[in-house]
Amino acid sequence: MKTPLKRIILFITLLVLAAGPTHAVVDPATVQKLLADDGAAGDKFGNSVSLSADGGIALIGASGDDDDFGSAYVFTRATDGSWNQQAKLTAEDGAADDYFGVSVSLSADGGTALIGALGDGSAYVFSRATDGSWSQQDKLTAEDGATNDRFGRSVSLSADGGIALIGSSGSYVFTRAADGSWSQQDKLTGRGGNAVSLSADGSMALIGDDLDAHFHFSAFFGPYETFGSVYVFTRAANGSWSQQDTLTPKDIVAGRSFGISLSLSADGNIALIGANCAGLGSVYVFTRAADGSWTQWNKLTAAYTINFGHSVSLSADGSMALIGAFDADSVYGTHVFVFTRAAYGGWSQQDMLDGIEGDQLGHSVSLSADGGIALIGSSVGSSGSYVFTRSADGSWPPLPVCGWGRNLPANTWLMTAPSCQPASPPGVGIAAQYGDDLSPDYATNWIGWKWNDVAQNYPPAMVAADPLVLGEGNWVYSRTAGTLNLEGTATPTTNCAAYGGSNQCFDIDLTIPPVGENHWNIVGHPFPYTVNWADVQVAVSLDSGATWEIYSPSTAEIAGYVSKIYYRWNGNSYDSYDDSTPGSLGVLQPQESVWVRSLGSYSGPVPQKLKLLIPVR
Numbered sequence: 001m002k003t004p005l006k007r008i009i010l011f012i013t014l015l016v017l018a019a020g021p022t023h024a025v026v027d028p029a030t031v032q033k034l035l036a037d038d039g040a041a042g043d044k045f046g047n048s049v050s051l052s053a054d055g056g057i058a059l060i061g062a063s064g065d066d067d068d069f070g071s072a073y074v075f076t077r078a079t080d081g082s083w084n085q086q087a088k089l090t091a092e093d094g095a096a097d098d099y100f101g102v103s104v105s106l107s108a109d110g111g112t113a114l115i116g117a118l119g120d121g122s123a124y125v126f127s128r129a130t131d132g133s134w135s136q137q138d139k140l141t142a143e144d145g146a147t148n149d150r151f152g153r154s155v156s157l158s159a160d161g162g163i164a165l166i167g168s169s170g171s172y173v174f175t176r177a178a179d180g181s182w183s184q185q186d187k188l189t190g191r192g193g194n195a196v197s198l199s200a201d202g203s204m205a206l207i208g209d210d211l212d213a214h215f216h217f218s219a220f221f222g223p224y225e226t227f228g229s230v231y232v233f234t235r236a237a238n239g240s241w242s243q244q245d246t247l248t249p250k251d252i253v254a255g256r257s258f259g260i261s262l263s264l265s266a267d268g269n270i271a272l273i274g275a276n277c278a279g280l281g282s283v284y285v286f287t288r289a290a291d292g293s294w295t296q297w298n299k300l301t302a303a304y305t306i307n308f309g310h311s312v313s314l315s316a317d318g319s320m321a322l323i324g325a326f327d328a329d330s331v332y333g334t335h336v337f338v339f340t341r342a343a344y345g346g347w348s349q350q351d352m353l354d355g356i357e358g359d360q361l362g363h364s365v366s367l368s369a370d371g372g373i374a375l376i377g378s379s380v381g382s383s384g385s386y387v388f389t390r391s392a393d394g395s396w397p398p399l400p401v402c403g404w405g406r407n408l409p410a411n412t413w414l415m416t417a418p419s420c421q422p423a424s425p426p427g428v429g430i431a432a433q434y435g436d437d438l439s440p441d442y443a444t445n446w447i448g449w450k451w452n453d454v455a456q457n458y459p460p461a462m463v464a465a466d467p468l469v470l471g472e473g474n475w476v477y478s479r480t481a482g483t484l485n486l487e488g489t490a491t492p493t494t495n496c497a498a499y500g501g502s503n504q505c506f507d508i509d510l511t512i513p514p515v516g517e518n519h520w521n522i523v524g525h526p527f528p529y530t531v532n533w534a535d536v537q538v539a540v541s542l543d544s545g546a547t548w549e550i551y552s553p554s555t556a557e558i559a560g561y562v563s564k565i566y567y568r569w570n571g572n573s574y575d576s577y578d579d580s581t582p583g584s585l586g587v588l589q590p591q592e593s594v595w596v597r598s599l600g601s602y603s604g605p606v607p608q609k610l611k612l613l614i615p616v617r
Helices: 005-012 555-559
Strands: 031-034 045-051 057-062 069-078 084-088 100-106 112-117 122-128 134-140 154-157 163-167 171-176 180-187 195-198 204-218 220-236 241-247 255-262 270-278 282-288 294-300 308-314 320-325 335-341 346-351 364-366 373-377 385-389 404-406 411-417 444-451 475-476 480-486 504-509 516-526 537-541 549-551 563-569 574-577 592-599 609-615
Touching: 031 084, 045 373, 045 385, 057 112, 057 373, 057 385, 069 195, 069 475, 084 134, 112 154, 112 163, 122 163, 134 180, 163 195, 163 204, 171 204, 171 404, 180 204, 180 220, 204 270, 220 270, 241 294, 241 346, 270 308, 270 320, 282 320, 294 346, 320 373, 335 373, 404 411, 411 563, 475 504, 537 555, 549 555, 555 563
Parallel strands: 045 100, 045 364, 069 100, 100 154, 154 195, 195 255, 220 255, 255 308, 282 308, 308 364
Antiparallel strands: 031 385, 045 057, 057 069, 069 084, 100 112, 112 122, 122 134, 154 163, 163 171, 171 180, 195 204, 204 220, 204 255, 220 241, 255 270, 270 282, 282 294, 308 320, 320 335, 335 346, 364 373, 373 385, 404 480, 411 475, 444 475, 504 609, 516 592, 537 549, 537 609, 563 574, 563 592
16 A cells, blocks of 8 residues: 555654543443453453353453463342442462463352363362352362363353363363262363363263364365364263264364364253354354254354354253354454244344454353343453343344444554444534543544545644544544543435445445546444445446446446455554455454545546445444
8 A cells, every 4th residue: 555554654653642432321231341340451351251041140251360360250130230240259279370260160040150270270169158259169170180281271060060071181070969079070081172061961061172183085175184073972870971972064174173162052952063164163053863863953154254153152942042253353353143043943143242342252152041141251351241131022232323432552543433423513523522531631642633535645633623524534542541432323324226226325425536546535434333345335426426336346446446455454554355355355343444545547437426335234
């Protein structure tokens, strides 16, 4: 990229300041963000999560807390739907690099907690007293444990909290005696254990081995290997365990890490299995027949995601799936998807749940037994976890009108944009619109900057009264960290049929360069949700709007009007994306702006109007 990118880097070195927000109101009965009372950056609060069966108690791991000693937090839900921290759990013998909280599991009643500490090679059992206080009950270790076994990297409890499945280099079953003491009952396998899941009664165990190698030969590709198996174990009446099956997917794709995440229905008849397939990810549904045999029933995917299936959770009856797509460095963002099963057994996506941009949701997920409450964790810094509550009609809470906002690191430039119509009277500008959660010292502690699309240059920095405008982008810099939030009304849309398009959209005027020249536009994404660049259209009029021609980004480039490539600032440098190149497919992000280039390479008449049409999702 040329002129404006070089200019903005020059301006970045010359400017001094940062940006902020005003909070969207969210009903705590439907959505709430949970934060540790003593949370700090690097805690990894939310790297693991678990809900009680009724969704009223949440256990959240923070394995990076206190120099990686680690901790876990218990939250409880009040009658009005709000959540409050009840306890912070730590190991009595904790030490640095234990990573206590890397994995967590709750019993159905929320009275027993199992917490892994893979750095120490152990797992801890905590119990809740009638007064709500928590205490450590036992510390579990493998009888044949060895250094670097990673015992405790995954854990799962039976519904009554009396049986524990713990992943290591193998997987181990522990049982609780009548006096509350625990002992190792069996070792199920000497491999795998990166993910584990128990049925409600503790009689069936799933064990993931995402590195199990399978070798194949194709006449076209030659030899290649895939990775991943899931082992099914069952418990006999006498308490002994035996392997019942090994699950692998039907489709053979090189490099897949099948079994990276697991969840069993309460009766153990439905298994949800995540797989990282070439970074994109997929999730497989297996069902068990009456004779005990297993069959792959469905393969679930989602468009424009990275690591779909990084985390999974099933409702008790196996009719609802919560699936995390987590990648901290992905332009696609991190999302959590809700899938539901129809009466005939087919699955379909019902919804997509998002938090504040930058919170990187989806590292961990947990559903209540009825699928009505979703707990979604992150593992980035101290960004928090979210609780979503499903409405009586089956719908999930929509995004706030202006979205969740966007995290703003200290001493960092961001390309920003309003994702709703800012609720500000005339004359009230960026300082008030973005200033609620930042320092009030606009132009001293933080500042905004705009690009003049017509003049193709940067005018002076925005003054406090310069307003944010839908469809336009801004640079924002702050000396201190904050969150970019807005209050306002929903983005107004246009019927795209007026341009020959379809559905509702938001139209953005692009500059029209002279023949042989190119112009740069900073385009602000106007919606509080992601939109695929491939779904964006370019509208061109040669007669001042009387008639219009519609193009995709790729065909608009062929016609010489607009480049199919846009450029996104990642905080340090530019990344380029388009609508047709695998691995570089663009996704417009909430409260973000990008560079779009108007071309002057058309061979026919000069366009009179040039618009970018951003569709409503």
